[in-house]
Amino acid sequence: xxxxxxxxxxxxxxxxxxxxxxxxxxxxxxxDHLDRQLxxxxxxxxLYYALLVQLGExxxxxxxxxxxxxxxxxxxxxxSHAVARLEKNGWVRREDCPSDKRxxxxxxxxxxxxxxxxxxxxxxxxxxxxLFDRLTPEQQKSLGEIMKIVAEGLQPCEAxxxxxxxx
Amino acid sequence: xxxxxxxxxxxxxxxxxxxxxxxxxxxxxxxDHLDRQLxxxxxxxxLYYALLVQLGExxxxxxxxxxxxxxxxxxxxxxSHAVARLEKNGWVRREDCPSDKRxxxxxxxxxxxxxxxxxxxxxxxxxxxxLFDRLTPEQQKSLGEIMKIVAEGLQPCEAxxxxxxxx
DNA sequence: CAGTCATACTTGAAACTTCAAGCACTACCT
DNA sequence: AGGTAGTGCTTGAAGTTTCAAGTATGACTG
Numbered sequence: 144x145x146x147x148x149x150x151x152x153x154x155x156x157x158x159x160x161x162x163x164x165x166x167x168x169x170x171x172x173x174x175d176h177l178d179r180q181l182x183x184x185x186x187x188x189x190l191y192y193a194l195l196v197q198l199g200e201x202x203x204x205x206x207x208x209x210x211x212x213x214x215x216x217x218x219x220x221x222x223s224h225a226v227a228r229l230e231k232n233g234w235v236r237r238e239d240c241p242s243d244k245r246x247x248x249x250x251x252x253x254x255x256x257x258x259x260x261x262x263x264x265x266x267x268x269x270x271x272x273x274l275f276d277r278l279t280p281e282q283q284k285s286l287g288e289i290m291k292i293v294a295e296g297l298q299p300c301e302a303x304x305x306x307x308x309x310x
Numbered sequence: 311x312x313x314x315x316x317x318x319x320x321x322x323x324x325x326x327x328x329x330x331x332x333x334x335x336x337x338x339x340x341x342d343h344l345d346r347q348l349x350x351x352x353x354x355x356x357l358y359y360a361l362l363v364q365l366g367e368x369x370x371x372x373x374x375x376x377x378x379x380x381x382x383x384x385x386x387x388x389x390s391h392a393v394a395r396l397e398k399n400g401w402v403r404r405e406d407c408p409s410d411k412r413x414x415x416x417x418x419x420x421x422x423x424x425x426x427x428x429x430x431x432x433x434x435x436x437x438x439x440x441l442f443d444r445l446t447p448e449q450q451k452s453l454g455e456i457m458k459i460v461a462e463g464l465q466p467c468e469a470x471x472x473x474x475x476x477x
Numbered sequence: 478c479a480g481t482c483a484t485a486c487t488t489g490a491a492a493c494t495t496c497a498a499g500c501a502c503t504a505c506c507t
Numbered sequence: 508a509g510g511t512a513g514t515g516c517t518t519g520a521a522g523t524t525t526c527a528a529g530t531a532t533g534a535c536t537g
Contacts, residue, residue, distance in 0.1 A: 152430070152431035152434055152435065153434070153435075153438060154434060155434060155437070155438070155442070158450070158451075158454070159442055159450065161454060162450055162451075162453055162454035162457070163437060163441070163442075165454055165457040165458050165461055166441075166453065166454075166457045167360070168383050168457070168461045169456075169457035169458070169460040169461040169464070170337045170341070170457075171383050171384075172383055172460070172461055172464040172465070173460055173464060174337070175383075176464050178495095182495090188522090188523075190523090193334070207485085208485070208486065209484085209485065209486080216335050216338050216339055216342075217338075217524095218524090218525080218526095219485075219486060219487085220486085220487080220488085220524085220525070220526080220527095221523085221524060221525075222486090223486065223487055223488080224487090224488090224523075224524075225523085225524095227487090228522085228523085240485090243484090243485075243532080243533075244485095244531080244532055244533085245484065245485040245486065245531065245532045245533070246484095246485060246486080246532095247485080247486065247487095263319070264319035267319055267320070267321060267322060268319065268320075270322070270330060271320060271322070272463075273460065273463055273464060274330075274333075274460060275322070275326055275330075277459050277460065277463050278456060278459065282452065282455070282456050282459075283325070283326065283329055284325075284329075285449065285452045285453075285456070286329055286333065286452075286453075286456050287325075287328060287329035287332055287333075288449070289336075289445060289449050289452070289453050290329070290332040290333045290335070290336035290337075291332050291336070292444050292445065292449075293336040293339070293340055293440065293441060293444065294332055294335045294336040294339055296440055296444050297336070297339040297340060297343050297440060298339070345525095349525090355492090355493075357493090374515085375515070375516060376514085376515060376516080384494095385494090385495080385496095386515075386516060386517085387494085387495070387496080387497095387516085387517080387518085388493085388494060388495075389516090390516065390517055390518080391493075391494075391495095391517090391518090392493085392494095394517090395492085395493085407515090410502080410503075410514090410515075411501080411502060411503085411515095412501060412502045412503075412514070412515045412516065413502095413514095413515060413516080414515080414516065414517095478537105479536100479537095480535100480536085480537090481534100481535085481536080481537105482533105482534085482535080482536100483532105483533080483534075483535095484531100484532080484533070484534090485530105485531085485532080485533095486529105486530085486531085486532100487528100487529080487530080487531100488527100488528085488529075488530095489526105489527095489528090489529100490525100490526090490527095490528105491524100491525085491526085491527105492523100492524080492525075492526095493522105493523080493524070493525090494521100494522080494523070494524090495520100495521085495522075495523095496519105496520090496521085496522095497518105497519095497520095497521105498517100498518085498519090498520105499516105499517080499518075499519105500515105500516090500517080500518095501514100501515085501516090501517105502513105502514080502515080502516105503512100503513080503514070503515095504511100504512085504513075504514090505510100505511085505512080505513090506509100506510085506511080506512100507508100507509090507510090507511105
């Protein structure tokens, strides 16, 4: 007993636990909600929709696989499978990268852009209805700040990642 | 032009978009992070851990399937598969419900309770480190309020669900 | 320029989730 | 009682994600 070494775990307080559970429930419900909405209206899961959005905003509607994975915060493997499916549906096509023979570009097709344009209004409406329309401007701002902190804390060592001379 | 009928979709403002993307990234990163932590330390995904927690807190370490599904905000189907796996691992066992022959109780086994006890400290530490330790008390409070609003807005018509006489 | 290591991406299998049935039992209605 | 609808849970198949390799190319080193 006296030699017990392991740090006494700092359990969550009741308030923290309450917040944490509500967080889990809310994020789960929201993600499910959007997933179903998109599956119903556009025949694709939320993540796949997000990929189309990213591509749609990229310079020539194209992005290197790794870059896309980084932006979407998913693994390259997951992206590979996802793009394979999107490709099969004709929303996206691949192209070898000219400068680096290892590289691949994912490119949003015309057809993909159409699907995106059709799905977007409904999706935005769903996000509004479930989130923004229910929050005060202060809450929206606060949510943004909080999520920024969390995201930055979990970024896989992004700090100076494009400054390779700093280790 | 004059006869255009469809409502012009209310797109997200730049600020809203910023908040939304950060939200998506943060929630994705956090869930992945916890999933990996639990997978590594306890050999089970986050959701399965959450099920054990719920069972552990229930009166006699047992809960009707539907009740558990409701608390965990998942479908009965998903729960069925999940419990099947947990059962195979020996963390949970099933038992017929005495009062309703259709019903099943999921019960946390001794072994399951041990696994839970072993995994909990690490998990709590991860949650702290990724979330609570980074937020001010005001932010924590705010996050709780915001998530409560979102969760309640998406609850599948829970309002008065246990007051059947009100329709 | 051979050797070594890192990078870019893919692949197949296993694990997980979803969806649409399906089975068994209960509740209600006449 | 018999019929009908509803509830509780499970199942199998299809789709998605993860994990651990695997292939191919680039980059650096002596």
